[in-house]
Amino acid sequence: MATGAGIAGPARRIPARRLAALPRPMRSRARAGRGGARRLAALLALAAAGPLAAQGGGAPPAAAERYDIVLRGGTIIDGTGNPGYVADVGIRGDRIARIGKLGDAAAGRVVDAKGLVVSPGFIDPHSHAVGRIFQLPTADGYVLQGITTVTDGNDGGSPLPLGPFLDSVARLKPSLNLALFVGHGSVRRAVMGTANRAPTAEELERMKGLVARAMRDGALGLSTGLAYVPGQYARTEEVIELAKVAAQYGGIYISHMRDEGGGVLASVKETIRIGEEAGIPVQISHHKVGGRKQFGQSVQSLALMREARSRGVDITFDQYPYTASSTGLGLIIPGWAQADNKLEERLADPAQAAKIRAGMLAFIDERFGDDPSKIQLVKCRSDSSLAGKTMADALKADGKPPTQDAVADEVLELQRNGGCSAIFHSYDEGDVVRLMRSDYGMIGTDGALSLPGDGSPHPRAFGTYPRVLGRYVREQGALPLESAIRKMTSFPAQRLGLQDRGLVREGMVADLTLFDPKTVIDRATYTQPRQDPVGIEYVIVSGQLVVDRGKVTGARPGQVLFGPARRGAGIPHPPPTIRPTGTRAPAKPNPPPASRAPPPPAPARSGPARLARLP
Numbered sequence: 001m002a003t004g005a006g007i008a009g010p011a012r013r014i015p016a017r018r019l020a021a022l023p024r025p026m027r028s029r030a031r032a033g034r035g036g037a038r039r040l041a042a043l044l045a046l047a048a049a050g051p052l053a054a055q056g057g058g059a060p061p062a063a064a065e066r067y068d069i070v071l072r073g074g075t076i077i078d079g080t081g082n083p084g085y086v087a088d089v090g091i092r093g094d095r096i097a098r099i100g101k102l103g104d105a106a107a108g109r110v111v112d113a114k115g116l117v118v119s120p121g122f123i124d125p126h127s128h129a130v131g132r133i134f135q136l137p138t139a140d141g142y143v144l145q146g147i148t149t150v151t152d153g154n155d156g157g158s159p160l161p162l163g164p165f166l167d168s169v170a171r172l173k174p175s176l177n178l179a180l181f182v183g184h185g186s187v188r189r190a191v192m193g194t195a196n197r198a199p200t201a202e203e204l205e206r207m208k209g210l211v212a213r214a215m216r217d218g219a220l221g222l223s224t225g226l227a228y229v230p231g232q233y234a235r236t237e238e239v240i241e242l243a244k245v246a247a248q249y250g251g252i253y254i255s256h257m258r259d260e261g262g263g264v265l266a267s268v269k270e271t272i273r274i275g276e277e278a279g280i281p282v283q284i285s286h287h288k289v290g291g292r293k294q295f296g297q298s299v300q301s302l303a304l305m306r307e308a309r310s311r312g313v314d315i316t317f318d319q320y321p322y323t324a325s326s327t328g329l330g331l332i333i334p335g336w337a338q339a340d341n342k343l344e345e346r347l348a349d350p351a352q353a354a355k356i357r358a359g360m361l362a363f364i365d366e367r368f369g370d371d372p373s374k375i376q377l378v379k380c381r382s383d384s385s386l387a388g389k390t391m392a393d394a395l396k397a398d399g400k401p402p403t404q405d406a407v408a409d410e411v412l413e414l415q416r417n418g419g420c421s422a423i424f425h426s427y428d429e430g431d432v433v434r435l436m437r438s439d440y441g442m443i444g445t446d447g448a449l450s451l452p453g454d455g456s457p458h459p460r461a462f463g464t465y466p467r468v469l470g471r472y473v474r475e476q477g478a479l480p481l482e483s484a485i486r487k488m489t490s491f492p493a494q495r496l497g498l499q500d501r502g503l504v505r506e507g508m509v510a511d512l513t514l515f516d517p518k519t520v521i522d523r524a525t526y527t528q529p530r531q532d533p534v535g536i537e538y539v540i541v542s543g544q545l546v547v548d549r550g551k552v553t554g555a556r557p558g559q560v561l562f563g564p565a566r567r568g569a570g571i572p573h574p575p576p577t578i579r580p581t582g583t584r585a586p587a588k589p590n591p592p593p594a595s596r597a598p599p600p601p602a603p604a605r606s607g608p609a610r611l612a613r614l615p
Contacts, residue, residue, distance in 0.1 A: 074113025079490035120489035121148025121511035132449035146513035156185030156225030163217030181223035182214035196339035218562035221251030226258035243278035250564035284317035318444035326458035334359035379455025381418030388456035463522025466533035470521030514538040
């Protein structure tokens with residue numbers, strides 16, 4: 001009888017060992033069909049013809065095959081680090097249905113992708129979206145960069161309880177996907193306020209309970225902001241105990257470290273210790289080295305990570321491609337002085353006021369020297385006209401000299417009047433590039449969604465990913481395009497445990513970004529941040545276009561991506577594979593589907609964190 005591709009033969013079962021020789025997309029066809037040895041021989045010959053042929057590239061698709069979207073003729077850089085290859089991509093529903101030569105396959109929409117890179121959608125492991133996601137559900141600043149998934153709850157701050165908030169976002173359906181960490185600072189504040197002391201045994205148990213609940217509600221893991229109030233009041237041992245709870249639910253630990261300036265290396269060591277003693281994968285948030293005296297210490301920080309990994313600590317980091325950070329101006333004021341909301345009381349005491357001023361002057365000298373223009377105000381509650389101006393501008397307007405003492409006085413005055421957020425220009429380009437080339441790093445924005453009235457934000461919120469692709473890949477050649485895309489896609493997906501995103505592969509969720517590698521670049525600047533990038537042509541989330549020809553469509557197909565406990569696994573995901581920059585995995589231009597990855601092994605409740613193996 002005629003079967004499948006017209007191969008005749010008796011109905012006979014194909015041996016399992018010979019089925020195993022077939023690429024995964026063809027096994028079901030072999031099992032379902034009849035024709036025995038001759039059919040199997042034909043399938044094996046088709047497989048031998050190459051990956052594209054094995055998935056349908058060798059012949060026009062069957063007439064019955066119809067897609068919602070076909071991306072025709074783009075260069076697929078699939079997120080693995082492999083070289084790009086030209087092929088069509090057929091999307092059906094929210095999944096990548098087929099990759100290969102799709103001929104004249106019927107589709108609701110055909111996108112001419114010739115000259116464009118077809119990449120997995122960019123996954124931001126560190127963003128600040130929750131403050132504005134309900135006012136800006138289309139998340140324009142993110143999706144126009146090519147971002148399809150953001151994670152928040154970073155730097156120790158998150159909604160509590162987590163479950164109701166995530167459920168609200170699920171009902172909202174933003175344009176991109178959102179996942180959350182539970183913030184240690186939020187947990188500590190809920191139990192202890194801003195007390196500068198160790199928790200009692202009862203308080204520690206309450207904090208553990210809040211972390212456990214958040215993990216069950218869908219958190220990816222535990223975040224800390226050990227440079228901020230109240231996180232900086234926590235001893236390392238407290239963080240280790242709470243990280244152990246997150247580890248039991250398969251979570252990871254992600255940290256804005258205690259110090260990114262003079263104490264940066266000690267902070268890296270503390271982060272490593274937390275991962276090692278809690279038995280949890282760890283990630284350094286927005287890793288950088290601040291202050292002119294520390295420039296170049298990224299060499300030592302990377303060496304510390306390399307040594308830790310050699311003994312089994314699974315440590316990675318993310319970074320953004322700028323030499324300026326953005327945070328609260330109050331970071332300049334010593335944290336101990338802000339405990340229990342008694343800053344004014346302490347400033348009224350001459351001895352304590354002198355100690356506070358000494359701490360502030362040390363910070364100002366380390367980060368900015370004698371140049372107050374390195375502090376740029378983002379938004380001040382007391383005076384909206386200060387947005388975008390530098391501290392030098394503010395001092396001049398007040399008739400004050402541009403001295404470190406005057407800066408300290410101005411910071412205290414602004415803090416009394418409600419505080420400000422600010423951009424700190426205190427980092428070195430050499431460290432940025434060195435970290436970007438590291439095998440252990442991925443890309444993240446640390447950028448916040450903002451409305452037009454939200455001051456003058458950091459340009460990272462509008463330009464991070466195009467800046468890497470345009471400035472650092474194309475113009476400077478700091479790293480290969482395939483490596484950069486891996487740092488934006490499959491690497492963060494693996495680190496966050498997102499098993500069906502981060503790769504261009506059949507069966508994966510159709511989160512995709514199409515960009516022009518010849519033109520992609522950021523346009524946002526420190527003085528004019530609200531400028532969209534160029535070269536990001538199409539962005540697809542769950543099979544729907546959220547950016548079409550560089551314009552936001554308004555479609556809102558995004559989902560809440562829950563952590564391992566709420567997904568039903570409750571166990572750790574496999575650690576990311578770290579490949580040295582510039583090297584590639586074995587060539588597999590079109591790997592088999594992996595939308596239903598097998599469950600990971602049961603977690604170890606103690607001992608060192610699992611190490612992502614180098615190939």
